[in-house]
Amino acid sequence: MTLIQIQKPSLTDEEIRYAVKKLGREPNEVEWAMLEAQWSEHCSYKSSRPLLKLLPHKGPRVLVGPGYDAGVIDLGDGWVVTLHIESHNHPSAIDPYGGAATGVGGVVRDILALGTRPIALLDPLRFGSLDGSHSRWLFDNVVRGIGAYGNCIGVPTVGGELEFDQSFERNCLVDVVCLGLGRKNKLVLAEARHPGDSVYVVGGSTGRDGIRGASFASRTLSEKSDTERSAVQVPDPFIKKLIIEAVLEAVDAGLVRGMKDLGGGGLTCGLSEIAAKGGTGMEIDLDYLRTREPGMRPSEMMISESQERMILIVRPADEEKLAKILDKWELGYSRIGHVTRDGILLIRHGQVVVAKAPARFVAEAPLAPRSSRKPAYLDGLARAPEPPVPEDLNETLLALLSSPNVCSREWIYRQYDFEVGIRTIIKPGQGDSAVLRLPNGKTLAITTDGNSKQAYLDPYWGTVGILSEAFSNLVASGAEPVAIVDHLQYGDPGNPEVYWTFKEAIRAMRDYLNAVRVPCIGGKVSFYNEDSENKTAIKPSPVISALGLRDARTPKIDSALQSEGDDLLIVGTVLPGLGGSEYCESVQGLVVEAAHDISKGGLAVSLAEMAIQGQKGFTVSLDDIPAKTNRIDQLLFSESKPRFILESRQKNTSRILRRLRTARIPAAKIGLVKGSRVEFAQKSDPMITTPLNVIADSWSRTLEKTTQVAP
Incomplete structure (x- = not known):
């Protein structure tokens, strides 16, 4: 290694030649x-x-x-x-x-x-x-x-x-x-x-x-x-x-x-x-x-x-x-x-x-x-089989909520x-x-x-x-x-x-x-x-x-559930960006009590977060969710975007749905703010039913417990 290379270890040979040529020395x-x-x-x-x-x-x-x-x-x-x-x-x-x-x-x-x-x-x-x-x-x-x-x-x-x-x-x-x-x-x-x-x-x-x-x-x-x-x-x-x-x-x-x-x-x-x-x-x-x-x-x-x-x-x-x-x-x-x-x-x-x-x-x-x-690993991922449906959806939700x-x-x-x-x-x-x-x-x-x-x-x-x-x-x-x-x-x-x-x-x-x-x-x-x-x-x-x-x-507008008896709506769209302005107009029209986007953990986690923050339970039916799948785990935990959960007063629900459907945005009423449990059902059969305090405990303590053992 030459003295010059020692002085400039991060420069390539091409850059060294370029510098010498441009300066003429x-x-x-x-x-x-x-x-x-x-x-x-x-x-x-x-x-x-x-x-x-x-x-x-x-x-x-x-x-x-x-x-x-x-x-x-x-x-x-x-x-x-x-x-x-x-x-x-x-x-x-x-x-x-x-x-x-x-x-x-x-x-x-x-x-x-x-x-x-x-x-x-x-x-x-x-x-x-x-x-x-x-x-x-x-x-x-x-x-x-x-x-x-x-x-x-x-x-x-x-x-x-x-x-x-x-x-x-x-x-x-x-x-x-x-x-x-x-x-x-x-x-x-x-x-x-x-x-x-x-x-x-x-x-x-x-x-x-x-x-x-x-x-x-x-x-x-x-x-x-x-x-x-x-x-x-x-x-x-x-x-x-x-x-x-x-x-x-x-x-x-x-x-x-x-x-x-x-x-x-x-x-x-x-x-x-x-x-x-x-x-x-x-x-x-x-x-x-x-x-x-x-x-x-x-x-x-x-x-x-x-x-x-x-x-x-x-x-x-x-x-x-x-x-x-x-x-x-x-x-x-x-x-x-x-x-x-x-x-x-x-x-x-x-x-x-x-x-x-x-x-x-x-x-x-x-x-x-x-x-x-293109990375070779992507072809292998495309051939990966879908995971099986979890046997216990209550435990799945709690595990997701407590994950870092x-x-x-x-x-x-x-x-x-x-x-x-x-x-x-x-x-x-x-x-x-x-x-x-x-x-x-x-x-x-x-x-x-x-x-x-x-x-x-x-x-x-x-x-x-x-x-x-x-x-x-x-x-x-x-x-x-x-x-x-x-x-x-x-x-x-x-x-x-x-x-x-x-x-x-x-x-x-x-x-x-x-x-x-x-x-x-x-x-x-x-x-x-x-x-x-x-x-x-x-x-x-x-x-x-x-x-x-x-x-x-x-x-x-925050993401905490507000009032017992309010309707819960799901809003979804297929293509990125479509309907954003229409949804924004609905929000600005003073008809939404709470709103949360559906992201990590899907619908189940997003609704649970709203319930925890508002200290109110809910009951939701999965039957009317706009979806191209019937798998229960995908309905609950899919992170498809962009989708939202809205809370609205019952008197305002029809107005919001009408406005969104006019814009060709899939939307549906799926449940109510109600009680002190987190409940999801499909065809009247309970899929998840867990007390809100158990949900909140799983969600709230992970980082604090983990960092208590930090070196």
């Missing part, structure tokens, strides 16, 4: 370090960029789409919301508390970089089986890390999603969604458009933590990964809170002309991308960078991923005003250079030029062509402050989506969804099902879907079978979003989620966060 140590970081899969999207362009990105409310730190949706009345999703998978597998906390910090900076205030967090999480002590340790510490960071910065965690599967034993997935709120005329973009403007680094000082973090996230985990803790960044939520307030004050004063967070790739990523977006260059002197460790080399300064740092671009005439605001908040800062018009990223260390390259060359890695092949993938999530969300900011209307556990109050009189619903098992069984239709589930959650809350962000998480893209499943997810998203006319305004791709020792990849894991808007007059 051999890059030096600092330049190789910069290229290794910025051209990593984590920063460059070199394997996914061409496919991501297939997704619909435009819409009447979209102000900013993919390519920036967050997407922006126009709410009207001068208000906007920003939305982004990030992950910290590899760091969380090594240091679950710190990795999860810095994952929150990173996505909060993305929202702040647009000049908007972070107002809500959601956390989709995936771990291995809770039977294993390692997975329990990861789970417990990830939840604590998310809760501690979010609580300290005063941003509520209002929702999330959780899945356990053996494929995540080594590679847990820790995603964080952040929602921001701001004024349209105060938006700031990650663009340095004006030569002569000053470049500031604001917030924490620069250390050796997080060095090569982007490269670490762009390769598979191995036994040696446990020794790479220097690649895990150190969180400081108290500084982050100061950054939020100081930056927003500077934005409100009109002092910030461009802004970008410093995350993966550190200064290399931040400086090259903000210059390339603006069509400019930069001259930077690392002598002025605030460091907290002696003897840091220029290459370390350029790729350090120390947390709680932002790049601000300001006019020279506004520097004194900016300094006053930062001093007021006792926040560290330094002017490290200025914007130039030549498009060159020039890095000095005192009088010595340590790196010089076109900003666009650094920012835009060459694409990595990938081959794809279905049971109550209260153990998680009670560790989070989900009411700080006093915007939360529907809280975790109360409904299918979180619902937040907006300053323009409207309300907003937001949800996250994923299902790796279905995406594994059928990468295309499994992804369609995830999108359908996310949209169903919004509709069940009375909201109209307006945008999504996605996080696509897979194994090694160099494996043709892995890459094929990724391409199928993109194809599914393109088809579904075009059909329902909802844009994808941003997202994230995370590859290399596999164990290099045994070549075991995670199951395909697309995660969707969907955003919807509600009229202020729409009543609060």
